[in-house]
Amino acid sequence: MPTFHIELFEGRTLEQKRQFVEAITKATCESLGVEPNSVDIILTDVKRENWATGGRLWSEA
Known part of the structure; x- marks a missing residue:
């Protein structure tokens, strides 16, 4: 599955x-x-303040 x-x-x-x-x-x-019916998908919503790329929070981009 x-x-x-x-x-x-x-x-x-x-x-x-x-x-x-x-x-x-x-x-x-x-x-x-x-x-x-064998495919499960779990979506997780993430606040921009809890995600960073390249050393910068997305909330500050």
Whole structure:
């Protein structure tokens, strides 16, 4: 069973998340030959103040 852990900045709407997980599930089923009910996706919303790239917090970019 494929399980995806995806971290993204908070602020996406429920509809955006719904479309995203549907697309990930479809691509996974097509490429791995699995059924949709075997694909797990865990979305974690992260505040920009808790994410840094290149030594800088995204909240300060």
